[in-house]
Amino acid sequence: MKPSIFGYEAPTTLEAAISLLAGDPDAMVLAGGQTLLPAMNFRAANPSLLVDIQHIQGLRGIAVGSDAIIVKAMVRHREFELDEEVKRANPLIAEVMQHVAHIPIRNRGTVVGSLCHADPSAEMPLLLALLGGSVVAQGPSGSREIAAEKFFQSFLTTARNHDEIVVEARFPLLPAGAGWAFDEVTRRHGDYAVVGVGCVLALHRSGRATGVRIAACGIADRPIRLKDAETILNGTTLGPLDLDAAVAASLVAVTQPDDTNVSQSYRRRALGTLIRRMVARAAQRAETVA
Structure with a gap:
């Protein structure tokens, strides 16, 4: 058509x-x-x-600050993925970006555009939600910063007003010593996620987890922080019983109904498997700190 x-x-x-x-x-x-x-x-x-908006001055470029990575509205996915300073500041980003569609699409598509599209199975909204990032929207009344947890409202729906343009996204840096992980289940590489899970955590020298953050996409009408699981895992040694409890607390978050590809029960099983794997992978990458 x-x-x-x-x-x-x-x-x-x-x-x-x-x-x-x-x-x-x-x-x-x-x-x-x-x-x-x-x-x-x-x-x-x-x-x-x-x-x-491609000819507007000031909407291009990436800046790595002391606490966040500022991504302007016309930054392409591939540019974000390959930026060496971004990789050093937050290696989770490059790991997530490899799952976004295919290279020809990443060469043209924009990071902020993906956030504004707000597909609940997409990787970029999950990344922003997982890190606790935000966007800056500018309209006739001026500019405002909108936290990720308030920006993503429902399926393909955000808090951006019609007469506003999201001029930048802000992705926080990883905490010092934190481990990270992301993976997803897809029908084919490059497809939207059936389920995706990201995790960030740190390890105290006692072996107990701190600062646990877990988010998922593909399971609801927006990216979801699994806060009950985070609460359960914080302060634990991430043992099997701890993970069992975290997974059990997370399954209620799966509200995406059955579709032509997978059932809701499949999504629950995939979510549980990914939570266990991503927590373990993030823990392996974390440095032990006091």
Whole structure:
């Protein structure tokens, strides 16, 4: 199929782009277009106007700060994946990025675009939620920072207002000595996750886990922090009984119904397996600290 008729504007200033969005409730932002354009071809998306932001100054570049990595709106997935400074500051990012679609798509698609699309089975929303990151949205009333736990609201739905543009995402650095892990179950490599799980944790010299963070995608209408599991595992030696309890507490988070590919019960089994594996892998990578 072909898309419905639409208008196209390529403003060179952020103010002009915001004004175009504010003037047309059916306008949509175009960045990488790797999700939006196929959706338009299937007429799942029918914008009256595309506002292309690629020519706007200030929307490119990555900056590694003392506590977070700032990713501007036009940064491509591949750029984020291959940045050596990013790898040193937070190696979890490169591990997650290898699971995002395929290289040709990562060459064009944008990190912020994936966050704004908010597919609950996508890796980038999970990463932002797992790390406790945020986005910065700018609109007619100014800019505001939105934490990941408030930004992702439901299936393909975020807290971004129609007349706002997300100008950057902020991914926190890994805590010193922390271990990390991410993996997912997919039908084929490059597909959206059936279930994905990420974990970050540190180990005290006593062998007990601290700062445990676990998040999952593909199990609900948004990326989910598994906070009950985190609470159970914090302060433990991550033994079999601890993991059993953490998995049992997490299964209630699986609310995605059966679909043509997998059942809800399969997702629960996959979630349990991935939690055990990712906690173990993160613990192996963690440095023992006082």
